[in-house]
Amino acid sequence: MATVFIQKRKGIKGPSYAVRYADPISGRKKHYQSFKRFKQAQSEANDLRTILESGKLPQRERKALNLLTLSEVAESLESEWTLRLKRGELSKVTVEGYRILSRSICRDFGDRLLCKISQEEIEDFRDSQIEKKSVISANRFLTVMKFIFKH
Numbered sequence: 001m002a003t004v005f006i007q008k009r010k011g012i013k014g015p016s017y018a019v020r021y022a023d024p025i026s027g028r029k030k031h032y033q034s035f036k037r038f039k040q041a042q043s044e045a046n047d048l049r050t051i052l053e054s055g056k057l058p059q060r061e062r063k064a065l066n067l068l069t070l071s072e073v074a075e076s077l078e079s080e081w082t083l084r085l086k087r088g089e090l091s092k093v094t095v096e097g098y099r100i101l102s103r104s105i106c107r108d109f110g111d112r113l114l115c116k117i118s119q120e121e122i123e124d125f126r127d128s129q130i131e132k133k134s135v136i137s138a139n140r141f142l143t144v145m146k147f148i149f150k151h
Contacts, residue, residue: 002052004045006038017041021048021058032058070117070148071110074102077151101144114149 003022008015019032019041032048035041051058081098084090108125109117122145129138 002049004032004049004052006041006045008038009034019045019048021052024052024057067113067115069111069113071106073114073148073151074106074110077148078102080151097140098144098147101141102148105141105145105148 002024005020007018007020009018014036016034016036017038017040018034020029021032022028023030033044035044048058078099081090081095085092085095105125109121122142125145126138126142129141
């Protein structure tokens with residue numbers, strides 16, 4: 001008989017329920033999946049139990065990280081701005097301003113992965129924009145950078 005159990009965890013956002021099982025080969029306890037609701041955990045534990053009793057090991061899909069460069073994200077964001085322009089959510093002047101700023105940012109950071117850009121580099125970029133142009137322009141660059149990182 002497969003050993004599957006549900007472990008209740010207390011967290012800041014409320015309890016969660018972890019489904020764990022004993023690996024039939026090694027006998028070690030392994031984590032399978034966590035749920036916010038007990039009934040979900042119970043139904044998944046029953047499914048896991050049937051998988052283990054049939055002699056198979058559970059296969060969990062692992063999401064592969066898709067590492068993107070800043071220029072790839074900026075292109076995607078520009079297409080979103082174009083759609084929002086067509087829907088009337090943004091004005092033409094705003095979209096053109098965003099595009100100019102994002103292309104300028106891409107000249108400096110375009111080929112770099114988003115996860116490799118540090119806060120210090122962004123602050124140095126902001127300081128250089130303050131020296132070249134103005135504080136207002138530097139703040140606009142930061143706004144577009146935030147859009148890129150949140151997208």
